[in-house]
Amino acid sequence: MSSQLPPVWSKIARHEMLPETTHDERARFNFLANLNKFLSASVSPGNKIAYERRVRPRFKQQHGRDFQTRDEVRQAMKTDPHYQTWSALRRSAMEMRQQAGRSLTLRQAYVLAAKAQQLSARQPHTLRLDPSVKPPPYLAAVDNHLMPGSYHTELIEGDVSAAANYDAGLFVTTGGMLGRLNDGGGKAIAKWLRETHPDFQPKHILDIGCGLGHNVLPIAQAYPNAKVIAIDTGAPMLRYGHARAQALGVHNVVFMQMDAAKTTFEDESFDWIQTTMFLHETAGKAIYDIMREIHRLLKPGGLTLHIEQPQYTPDMDLYEQFIRDWDAFYNNEPFWSKMHDIDPLELMTSAGFKAEHFMQIGVRAVNDLDDGKAKTDEPEDHGRTPVWNVFGAWKK
Amino acid sequence: MELDYINLASAKAKGQRPYFFDDPAVERVLNITMAVAGELAVMHERLDTIERLLEYKGLLSRNEIDAFVPDDTAAEQRQRWHAEYIARILRIVQQEMEALAHPELNQDVAEIAEQMASM
Ligand SMILES: C[S@@+](CC[C@H](N)C(=O)[O-])C[C@H]1O[C@@H](n2cnc3c(N)ncnc32)[C@H](O)[C@@H]1O
Numbered sequence A: 001m002s003s004q005l006p007p008v009w010s011k012i013a014r015h016e017m018l019p020e021t022t023h024d025e026r027a028r029f030n031f032l033a034n035l036n037k038f039l040s041a042s043v044s045p046g047n048k049i050a051y052e053r054r055v056r057p058r059f060k061q062q063h064g065r066d067f068q069t070r071d072e073v074r075q076a077m078k079t080d081p082h083y084q085t086w087s088a089l090r091r092s093a094m095e096m097r098q099q100a101g102r103s104l105t106l107r108q109a110y111v112l113a114a115k116a117q118q119l120s121a122r123q124p125h126t127l128r129l130d131p132s133v134k135p136p137p138y139l140a141a142v143d144n145h146l147m148p149g150s151y152h153t154e155l156i157e158g159d160v161s162a163a164a165n166y167d168a169g170l171f172v173t174t175g176g177m178l179g180r181l182n183d184g185g186g187k188a189i190a191k192w193l194r195e196t197h198p199d200f201q202p203k204h205i206l207d208i209g210c211g212l213g214h215n216v217l218p219i220a221q222a223y224p225n226a227k228v229i230a231i232d233t234g235a236p237m238l239r240y241g242h243a244r245a246q247a248l249g250v251h252n253v254v255f256m257q258m259d260a261a262k263t264t265f266e267d268e269s270f271d272w273i274q275t276t277m278f279l280h281e282t283a284g285k286a287i288y289d290i291m292r293e294i295h296r297l298l299k300p301g302g303l304t305l306h307i308e309q310p311q312y313t314p315d316m317d318l319y320e321q322f323i324r325d326w327d328a329f330y331n332n333e334p335f336w337s338k339m340h341d342i343d344p345l346e347l348m349t350s351a352g353f354k355a356e357h358f359m360q361i362g363v364r365a366v367n368d369l370d371d372g373k374a375k376t377d378e379p380e381d382h383g384r385t386p387v388w389n390v391f392g393a394w395k396k
Numbered sequence B: 001m002e003l004d005y006i007n008l009a010s011a012k013a014k015g016q017r018p019y020f021f022d023d024p025a026v027e028r029v030l031n032i033t034m035a036v037a038g039e040l041a042v043m044h045e046r047l048d049t050i051e052r053l054l055e056y057k058g059l060l061s062r063n064e065i066d067a068f069v070p071d072d073t074a075a076e077q078r079q080r081w082h083a084e085y086i087a088r089i090l091r092i093v094q095q096e097m098e099a100l101a102h103p104e105l106n107q108d109v110a111e112i113a114e115q116m117a118s119m
Helices: A023-043 A045-063 A070-077 A081-106 A109-120 A137-141 A161-173 A184-196 A216-222 A235-247 A286-297 A318-324 A326-330 A336-341 A344-350 B005-009 B024-057 B062-067 B072-089 B091-101 B109-116
Strands: A204-208 A227-232 A253-257 A270-276 A298-308 A358-364 A387-394
Touching: A023 A045, A023 A081, A023 A161, A023 B024, A045 A070, A045 A081, A045 A318, A070 A318, A081 A109, A081 A161, A081 A326, A081 B005, A081 B024, A081 B072, A081 B091, A109 A161, A109 A235, A137 B109, A161 A235, A184 A216, A184 A270, A184 A298, A184 A358, A184 A387, A204 A216, A204 A286, A216 A227, A216 A253, A216 A270, A227 A235, A235 A253, A270 A286, A286 A298, A286 A344, A318 A326, A326 A336, A326 B109, A336 B109, A344 A358, A344 A387, B005 B072, B024 B072, B024 B091, B072 B091
Parallel strands: A204 A227, A204 A270, A227 A253, A270 A298
Antiparallel strands: A298 A387, A358 A387
């Protein structure tokens, strides 16, 4: 066995909002987690071999020079049979993951909607939906990571199926690397902040693009006296996220339907504004609008942090840029490529932050399933591995 | 009201599907094959569960299995299982049809990426 096996799906943390699964539905997830693992650990390394042994030498021979851009690498790799096979299998695995998650959530869509309503009734004032909020045009243009209907589509009244599918399936896509509640990112950032800045005690926290709240709950738990607001444009995510928070006993988060580029909060409302795996699912203009909005909403002395996959920098190897970029083209993440080319310092300073208050750190997921047996030299699942780049700034 | 969940589960995502092989037929067959491979794995896991339970309880009769005839309820449940099974493994055919039927939901993602600049 060349690498560690992914955890069986039944290791996922149960909560009242999680969809019911049959034996075969769990087995289907187990197959898919193993397929993903096999593709990243055993098939993807062949891409590098094909690149070094045949694609790159051929390019050099034809052009009398080496590759200069990752787009040149991609165009050349597209004709390579191994890369074609890996890509076709990876695409197929992503589609199968959606199919598996949707078939189990949609068959119980009405039950899940009713369950969400019941759980939310425990604390109804912390869910604030606003039907006048529309999905931003970039979310309406394409279904991100092949999720039919994206985050906002409602098939029935009070629908939560998009979020239920996301919650059940993320554990499969990431092979459990984010922990039993898929919350390794939020846990890691809260831990880092408490350890590095023990005196910083945020009272008002905003999480932007919260989705179903995987990563905002550990933040709210780390600062139990803080008032936390989590915003998103997708009603199914907010409904499910709110119900899930009640099921998990986290009561200091208000879920609000709002567009991050045009919030209704007053200037200087928050001490800490967080985004987690969010910015790469925005767009060229929106990302700057949102960052300016964050600057407006932060109190002086406040902090903003953004968890993303590593940025592409001029010194990053072109092959690595190319392989990290796969999701941009083939997993419906059209802003992924351009977002990872942005210089975060430029993004932050153009929004009003000062260069000397900019920061950038590396953070690894806190995973309650990690038994310490994971090999550090294992090939990584590019674009999916929970080793993140976190950038941000203090507002001073 | 009922959701047609079998069809919805296999729905195509908005954005044109990439094909990596020169002949899309190869990709179609690969996808069907992979789905079947998945279902075989599911079946294997189920049989494994059953065998372990039977072993644990000390009962197993091959003759009973061969002689089994489903009653009407069981027959209906089994046929429904087949319907769901087939829709799952032929997902790609459904999605290619959806692409044909809804060109407006099938824009090239590189083109969409270009448009992102002004969104
Ligand atoms: C990849 S998910 C984020 C996951 C979440 N932060 C977590 O850590 O689990 C991206 C989310 O951002 C939301 N989103 C995208 N653009 C937005 C905007 N302009 N305002 C608010 N939410 C937005 C989407 O609806 C989606 O739920």
